[in-house]
Amino acid sequence: QVQLVESGGGLVQAGGSLRLSCAASGRAFRTYTMGWFRQAPGKERQFVATISWSDGSTYYAESVKGRFTISTDNAKTTVYLQMNSLKPEDTAVYYCAAAWGLSVTVVTAQRYAYWGQGTQVTVSS
Secondary structure: OEEEEEEOOEEEEOOOOEEEEEEEEEOOHHHEEEEEEEEOOOOOOEEEEEEEOOOOOEEEOOOOOOOEEEEEOOOOOEEEEEEOOOOHHHOEEEEEEEEEOOOOOOOOHHHOOEEOOOEEEEEEO
């Protein structure tokens, strides 16, 4: 089992920044691929970014490339999503996810077995 707890969401004006955190714990989670997804009201859950604990490789959705950065801390217990130049269309509940054995290019939410509870990000225009 892997436990994930997100934090850091909130309300920000367009053009602003937020940093989300995902605290991970549990069995062998450092062998997992970690991802951030988001879901806006009435829409499907959407891939945002992924990172591999093992080699640090990353992958981003085109809509966030150049604005968002996924990273881990040195202790490899927390995954971050630094979000800059936020837009109103970035408004959503953001979820942290984990999966064992996946390439960072796997962006289908159903392939990720473990999920956090989500944190709301609201960007005002």
